[in-house]
Amino acid sequence: MNFPKKLIAMLALLPAMAFASSGTHPLDRAPERTSMAALQNGAKLFVNHCLNCHSASSMRYNRLRDLGLTEDQIKANLLFSQDKVGGMMTTALRAEDAKAWFGVVPPDLSVIARAKASSGGTGADYLYTYLRTFYKDDTRPTGWNNLVVPNVAMPHVMWEQQGVRTVKxxxxxxxxxxxxxxxxxxxxxxxxxGTMTPLEFDEATSDLVAYMEWMAEPAAGTRKKLGVWVIFLMTIFATFAWLLSKSYWKEVK
Incomplete structure (x- = not known):
């Protein structure tokens, strides 16, 4: 099948278009938060603050058992009344309502941490900086703006925790x-x-970002551990191959 040249050119530009709305504000390094307690807190923050408008349709609630949570804990603390443990993380917000209120349909956040990775930093760095740089702007429809994404359509969903700030x-x-x-x-x-100190808010944001990074690739930890063993075994095989080759060519000479 022959694709039109214009279509090919548009597809090639998609990665750049995804970041076209981003500002030039430097990204802060996201702290490493890999403990189960941090990821569990991040999952709680995600459900309480993000799933109101966004979906994570590639993630099931019962996958949170990988974070050390039982099904009873998931039901008691992380499920909305209409959701089931085996169901996907979806939002009750209708796309047409979101479009009317915010001007855009909130994107699915299943792999947002991977999608926002760029040469300027990791996806975690992007999200960590973005979530911490909202400020009050009465000229915007939602009353909020952001340094990483100027004229952002999303309101500051954690303003009660961080408090109200303006920019100088x-x-x-x-x-x-x-x-x-x-x-x-x-x-x-x-x-x-806000209800949190600046340090507490940064730590909570770190937990939330860590969870979104885990959600984008839950098997990342296993993959990295297997990778170490694969490299170790390949090194052993390469050593034996070198010794065998050395012995063979010695006999040939």
Whole structure:
């Protein structure tokens, strides 16, 4: 089958288009959170704050047993009334309602941590910075904006925990045109406190991001462990092959 050249060109541009809406704000390094307690807390935060609008349709609730949770714990703490332990993580929000309220349909978050990986950082770095850089902006329909994704359609779902913040901007000369000035981010101003301290909020966000990273590839830990053993065995086989080759050519000489 011959595909039109224009279609091929559009498909080639898809990865770049996915990041077209992102700003130039530098990404912070996401802390390593691999303990079961951190992943369990991240799963709880994900269900309580993300599944209201987003789906994770490639993940079943019962897969959370891999995080050390029992089915009873999943039912008691992580399931909505209409959901089942063996069901997918979906949202009750209808696509048409989301489109009307936010202007876009919230994306599925099943593999968001892998999808947002870029040359500027990992997917975890992207999500960690994004979730921590919301600020109050009354010019936006939702009342919120974001440094990583300017003019973002998503509201700040964890504002009660972080509190309300605004941004401080300073004017500087445009490095490309001295006759113009540009606004540069100079920090946040805390308008009202949240239920968490800044450190507690960063730790909670780290747990949430760690869970989304795990959700994108639950078997990653097993794969890495197997990879170490495969390399070890290949090294042994390569050593025996080298010794055999050395012995063979010695006899030939």
């Amino acid at each position: 901007m300073v004017e500087e000369k445009d490095p490309h045109d001295e006759t113009k000035t540009v606004h540069k981010f100079a920090g946040f101003e805390q308008v009202s406190k």
